[in-house]
Amino acid sequence: MAKLPTPEELMKLNYNPPQDENWMDKPVELKPGNICWGAKGKNLKIVEFPNARDWSPVEADWKLPQDWEGTVLEAMADRLSKYRSFKIFMDICVRCGACADKCHFFIGGGDPKNMPVLRAELMRSVYRKYFTNSGKYLGKLAGARELDLGVLKEWWYYFYQCTECRRCSVFCPYGIDTAEITMMAREFTNLLGLNTDWISGPVANCYMKGNHLGLEPHAIMNSVEGMVDDIETITGIRINPSFNRKGAEILFVTPSGDLFADPGTFTAMGYMMLFHELGLDYTWSTYASEGGNFGLFTSNEMAKRLNSKIYAEAKRLGVKYIIGGECGHMWRVLNQYMDTWNGPADFMEVPKSPITGTVFDNAASTKMIHVTEFTADLIKNGKLKLDPTRNDDLVVTYHDSCNTARGMGLLEEPRYIINNVCNKFHEMPENTIRERTFCCGSGTGLNASENMELRMRGGLPRANAVKHVTEKYGVNTLANICAIDRATLSASMDYWVPGTRVAGVHELVANAMIMTGEKERETNLRGEPLPGKGGNE
Amino acid sequence: MKVVLPFIAVVVLALLALVGVTLAHQVEFFFGVIVPYTAVAVFIFGFIYRVLQWAKSPVPFCIPTTCGQQKTLPWIKHDKLENPVTTLQVVGRMLLEVLVFRSLFRNMKTEMTDGKIVYGSEKLLWLAGLAFHWTFFFIFARHFRFFFQDVPSILSMMEGVDSFFQVGAPLFYMTDAVILGAVTFLIFRRVYLPQIRYISLASDFFPLFLIFGIALSGILMRYMFKVHIVAVKQFAMGLVSLSPIIPQGIGAIFYVHLFLICTLLIYFPFSKLMHMGGVFLSPTRNMANDSRMVRHINPWNYPVHVHTYAEYEDEFREKMKKAGLPVEKE
Numbered sequence: 001m002a003k004l005p006t007p008e009e010l011m012k013l014n015y016n017p018p019q020d021e022n023w024m025d026k027p028v029e030l031k032p033g034n035i036c037w038g039a040k041g042k043n044l045k046i047v048e049f050p051n052a053r054d055w056s057p058v059e060a061d062w063k064l065p066q067d068w069e070g071t072v073l074e075a076m077a078d079r080l081s082k083y084r085s086f087k088i089f090m091d092i093c094v095r096c097g098a099c100a101d102k103c104h105f106f107i108g109g110g111d112p113k114n115m116p117v118l119r120a121e122l123m124r125s126v127y128r129k130y131f132t133n134s135g136k137y138l139g140k141l142a143g144a145r146e147l148d149l150g151v152l153k154e155w156w157y158y159f160y161q162c163t164e165c166r167r168c169s170v171f172c173p174y175g176i177d178t179a180e181i182t183m184m185a186r187e188f189t190n191l192l193g194l195n196t197d198w199i200s201g202p203v204a205n206c207y208m209k210g211n212h213l214g215l216e217p218h219a220i221m222n223s224v225e226g227m228v229d230d231i232e233t234i235t236g237i238r239i240n241p242s243f244n245r246k247g248a249e250i251l252f253v254t255p256s257g258d259l260f261a262d263p264g265t266f267t268a269m270g271y272m273m274l275f276h277e278l279g280l281d282y283t284w285s286t287y288a289s290e291g292g293n294f295g296l297f298t299s300n301e302m303a304k305r306l307n308s309k310i311y312a313e314a315k316r317l318g319v320k321y322i323i324g325g326e327c328g329h330m331w332r333v334l335n336q337y338m339d340t341w342n343g344p345a346d347f348m349e350v351p352k353s354p355i356t357g358t359v360f361d362n363a364a365s366t367k368m369i370h371v372t373e374f375t376a377d378l379i380k381n382g383k384l385k386l387d388p389t390r391n392d393d394l395v396v397t398y399h400d401s402c403n404t405a406r407g408m409g410l411l412e413e414p415r416y417i418i419n420n421v422c423n424k425f426h427e428m429p430e431n432t433i434r435e436r437t438f439c440c441g442s443g444t445g446l447n448a449s450e451n452m453e454l455r456m457r458g459g460l461p462r463a464n465a466v467k468h469v470t471e472k473y474g475v476n477t478l479a480n481i482c483a484i485d486r487a488t489l490s491a492s493m494d495y496w497v498p499g500t501r502v503a504g505v506h507e508l509v510a511n512a513m514i515m516t517g518e519k520e521r522e523t524n525l526r527g528e529p530l531p532g533k534g535g536n537e
Numbered sequence: 538m539k540v541v542l543p544f545i546a547v548v549v550l551a552l553l554a555l556v557g558v559t560l561a562h563q564v565e566f567f568f569g570v571i572v573p574y575t576a577v578a579v580f581i582f583g584f585i586y587r588v589l590q591w592a593k594s595p596v597p598f599c600i601p602t603t604c605g606q607q608k609t610l611p612w613i614k615h616d617k618l619e620n621p622v623t624t625l626q627v628v629g630r631m632l633l634e635v636l637v638f639r640s641l642f643r644n645m646k647t648e649m650t651d652g653k654i655v656y657g658s659e660k661l662l663w664l665a666g667l668a669f670h671w672t673f674f675f676i677f678a679r680h681f682r683f684f685f686q687d688v689p690s691i692l693s694m695m696e697g698v699d700s701f702f703q704v705g706a707p708l709f710y711m712t713d714a715v716i717l718g719a720v721t722f723l724i725f726r727r728v729y730l731p732q733i734r735y736i737s738l739a740s741d742f743f744p745l746f747l748i749f750g751i752a753l754s755g756i757l758m759r760y761m762f763k764v765h766i767v768a769v770k771q772f773a774m775g776l777v778s779l780s781p782i783i784p785q786g787i788g789a790i791f792y793v794h795l796f797l798i799c800t801l802l803i804y805f806p807f808s809k810l811m812h813m814g815g816v817f818l819s820p821t822r823n824m825a826n827d828s829r830m831v832r833h834i835n836p837w838n839y840p841v842h843v844h845t846y847a848e849y850e851d852e853f854r855e856k857m858k859k860a861g862l863p864v865e866k867e
Contacts, residue, residue: 013649016731023735048842082837084594085820091591092815095741097733098640098662101647107654117736134740134807141542143738166821169602173634173641173666174812175821177602207844208852217853218860244862286862287849301841308843316846336599339832362609366829373609380612407600409607409620409826416613431645431656435604435619464654 002033004452007496010108010460015101017112024125024145028154030057033453036160036196036446043204044193047302051193057156062149064192069147072188073130079187080131085180090127092174093120099168099176104439105161108457113158116168116178122158123181126151156194159185161454163443164297164329165402170435182444187299195298199445202294206306211256211290217243220286223259227269234527236519239276241284244317248283249354251314254325254371255292255483258504264486266525267326267504271371274506277515278355278378282323288313291330292483296337297445304341307333311342314367321351322368326504328401328482329443331370335408339366356381370404372413372481372505379420385514390524391422393531394477394501396508397469398427399462399489400437401482411435414481414505421512426473432465442488452491459492467497478502540728543743547750547797554796558789568792569772570781576799583806588814597835599828602821622827634822638667662726669719672712673748675699676755679710683773713756720749744810747801754794764788 017023035057044052051065065071080087099116101107106114113119121143128135128144135144145151164179189195202212209216215223224241232238242248252275258268275282288309295303314322324334339345348367351360358377360369378384398418404410411434418425432438441458469475478489478500486502493500511524523529557564605616621627633639646659679695682688699710724745727737758764768784769791775782805811817823850857850864857864 011649011652015647015649017735019731019734021735081594082597084591084596084818085600087594088591088815088818088820091587092809092812092819094809094812095733095736095738096641096662096666097730097736098644100732100736107647112732112735115732115736121736132807141539141739143740166602169821170604171640171643173638174816175602175634175640175819177600177821180600180821208849210849217857217862221860221862244857246863286853286857287846305841305843308841309846312843312846334829335826336828339828340598340835340838343832358610360609361830362607363829365832368829376613377610380610406602406604409603409605409616410609411606412613413609429656436643461654468653 002450002453004033004456004495007456010453010457013108013110015106015110023112023118023121024140027150028157030153030157031453032058034161034451035157035454036198036448036451039193039195039197039200043197043200044195046204047200047207047305049193049195049200049298049302050191053193055193057153062153062192062194064149064152068152068192071191072147072152075188075191076127076130076184079184080127083180083184085177086184088174089120089176089180090124090131093117093124093176095121096173098171098173099178102168102171103178104163104165104167104441104458104461105454108441108460109454113154114161119158119162120176120178120181122151122154123185152189152192155185156189159189160196160446161458163402163439163441163446163458165439165443166406167402167436167438170406183296183300186297190298190302196445196448198448199294199297202445203298203302203306206290206294210285210287210309212292212294213256213260215256215259215289217286220256220259220284220289223265224268224272224284227265227272230525230527231269231273234521234523234525235273235515237273237276237515237517239272241272241275242282243284243286245283246317248281248317249320250280250282251288251310251317251319251322252282252284252325253288253291253310253322255327255330256290257292257483257487258325259289261487263490263502263507263526264483264504266507266510267483267486269525270504270506270508270510271325273510273513273515274375274384277513278383280354283317283319285313285317291324291327291334293330293333294445296329296333303333303337307338308342310338310368311345314345315347320349320367321363322348323351323371323374324368325371326481326483326506328403328484330403330483331401331410332403332407334366334368338368353377355383370410370413372410372417375506375509376413376416379417384509386421386512387514388421388423388512389532390511390521390530391508392424393528394422394503394508395424395426395473395475396422396477396479397425397466397473397475398433399440399466399478399480399485400433401480401485402437402439402443404481405435405437410481414479417505417509418479421508426469426475428465428469432461438462438465440482440485440488441492443484447484447488455488456492456495459488460496462489463492463496466493466500470497470500476500479505479508481505539737539739540742543739544746546743547746550747550797550800551750551754551793554793555789558792565783565792568796569783570776572796572799573776574781576802580802580805584811584814587806587811588818591815591818595836596820596824597837599824599826599833600820601824601826603826607826620826622825622830624825627823627825631817631823635816638663638670640822641666661722665719665722665726668715669723672716672719675712676710676716676752679712683770684777686774709760713752713759716752717749717756720745720752724749740808744801744804744808747797747804751794751797751801754790754797758788758790758794762788762790764791
């Protein structure tokens with residue numbers, strides 16, 4: 001594994017590309033520390049993907065299928081006819097450069113091909129050659145080039161360095177969304193068996209076992225059981241969650257990462273404590289035990305195949321509606337894709353909070369609401385007893401996930417909750433939050449360990465903003481609503497802003513929430529002593 | 538290369554018209570009749586063809602880029618323009634985008650200062666872009682005086698505003714100065730800014746030089762090499778009434794101006810200039826974020842192979858029973 005450079009070394013950045021160089025003439029260099037391992041054949045086989053074999057990107061021979069160029073160009077023609085976004089985004093870019101310095105990978109690395117416009121040009125140049133007359137006849141002068149192995153490797157390198165965060169599309173005068181182009185590039189590379197181990201493994205797991213981590217039914221229950229024990233230790237209350245229970249009112253789906261490792265588990269404990277306190281009639285599912293969707297990082301079809309479990313399970317269990325946990329790309333899927341793929345969800349009812357009576361008309365069709373929408377409504381209606389002083393040792397800032405910000409617009413709900421459960425909250429600079437939020441640096445399945453340099457580079461803009469509020473306000477906690485954030489920001493904070501904790505919003509909720517019949521709490525969910533119990537400090 | 542070649546191309550095009558009509562008057566018919574009709578036809582049909590080609594591809598998913606608070610709980614303020622849910626709100630968002638370049642207005646500059654990344658204000662591109670497009674539109678509209686027997690009052694009003702800062706006769710139009718300035722800036726930044734220079738193609742410089750040439754020839758014609766204005770109007774009226782005539786003594790510079798415009802019209806449908814039509818069709822901007830309220834239909838949605846619950850239970854039944862989980866089949 002490549003040695004991770006120090007923060008000082010990584011900070012030596014130059015945003016000015018070399019002057020008299022044509023980017024087309026510069027062959028790609030697959031830098032160690034910036035690439036993930038290749039997919040394993042067995043995982044590709046499980047989901048019936050083509051060209052399933054073990055492969056390694058660092059070897060010269062990628063074991064490509066016969067006539068792979070034909071496969072790619074045929075797929076390109078097909079997707080151009082299926083996606084207006086793809087076709088328009090191939091045609092209308094004027095290269096104004098407004099997006100150039102908006103990508104976290106460019107800001108953290110300075111590689112000119114990480115400017116969104118140039119990332120897209122990697123694809124456009126091939127499009128022009130085969131699908132436009134100017135490209136066909138004028139070639140390089142018209143910005144066109146042939147598809148060859150070098151180009152394919154360049155695609156693979158840079159389209160697995162885009163986290164589909166959509167920040168560039170906020171600034172583009174035509175709304176050109178690089179995520180749409182990256183999704184196509186990933187479709188094409190998957191037709192050749194060129195996925196990464198870190199994506200294809202979870203996809204195969206999720207397909208067969210219901211979740212990315214490959215937790216089998218009893219393992220999920222064990223994991224939850226462990227959290228139940230911890231909750232009892234902290235609060236003196238034994239809660240009893242149910243699994244695969246028919247007739248429950250609500251199905252709860254959250255990313256499996258929340259069941260597996262700190263600090264995600266604290267968020268999961270938060271959900272369970274909240275639902276217990278409300279007496280909510282809900283169930284977990286071991287079959288639909290994954291809210292996230294790594295299929296989205298391979299192909300549209302694979303994403304749909306994985307997502308199908310949520311509605312199928314809701315139907316089988318006969319629930320009235322679904323609540324979804326804190327996760328970023330999960331909500332891109334739930335908000336913008338699920339109903340179209342696997343709907344209509346006409347066997348359920350429009351979500352209605354059994355506690356407040358609030359009807360969530362904004363989910364009238366999908367029948368699935370975000371847990372922060374649910375909780376914000378509870379707090380607004382005064383249904384929770386909260387003691388925010390229990391979080392007084394935390395000086396909190398909030399990181400918007402790319403997908404909930406730019407693929408949904410869930411901005412105020414989490415902030416409202418945080419402001420009600422914490423006394424010390426400070427926003428990061430406005431150019432780095434809400435619709436302009438930065439990616440954690442490791443989305444779209446880039447959260448492996450062999451590409452740590454890339455992850456830390458991509459995480460720099462977010463960390464830089466955290467550092468700013470750390471110095472200015474003494475912020476020590478980075479709240480978020482994303483399971484991948486909880487894992488990846490922990491790593492990038494350790495690297496860039498050591499001492500900053502990463503916490504899910506519902507961990508903070510559960511810390512502050514006074515439960516009926518609880519014993520005097522000594523510690524927070526992490527087992528750390530509470531600041532001045534009772535709040536007189 | 539990518540800067541010089543397009544420049545040479547525009548100069549050659551201008552010389553072609555200039556030398557052509559100066560050497561032989563018969564060529565005026567080619568530059569004055571054949572080329573304009575061809576150009577207008579190519580532009581109109583090409584433009585429509587391109588838009589129809591785009592429209593032929595469906596929009597399978599509801600993928601607006603949301604730039605503000607979603608519509609959810611009634612007490613949370615919904616950002617109607619940045620995260621629209623109704624058609625009217627979408628129209629509002631699109632109007633902001635098309636008329637005042639809302640997204641470009643967000644632009645900022647990322648810089649490294651004292652080991653920190655800072656984001657500074659950067660509104661010049663927005664300003665120059667806005668100035669360029671609006672003056673282009675104004676000048677375009679102003680030209681319609683040549684195509685009407687009686688000049689509509691709206692055009693006279695526009696001219697009045699445009700020549701507000703009168704500096705002698707003929708009327709000096711502010712837009713003439715602004716468009717030259719804006720285009721010069723847009724060329725300059727492509728050459729000067731390292732990032733922009735790196736991403737620029739020949740096809741980014743060509744339309745800029747071309748439009749510069751059009752504006753310059755128009756200005757020269759108006760203020761320096763005076764053309765026979767009555768003859769120009771006669772000529773324009775002839776073209777629109779489909780009975781073209783070539784009046785005597787219009788002046789060669791006019792043909793340069795006209796030929797460059799025709800080049801632009803012909804080039805337009807085959808180039809990035811189609812962003813003019815494309816912006817209206819961009820799914821990240823022209824869709825409502827209502828995909829949880831109303832089901833968006835994908836016309837090519839097809840059944841896929843899934844791993845069913847029954848298959849899952851078959852694999853894990855014993856383990857599930859042992860863990861106390863309910864099963865469908867014993």
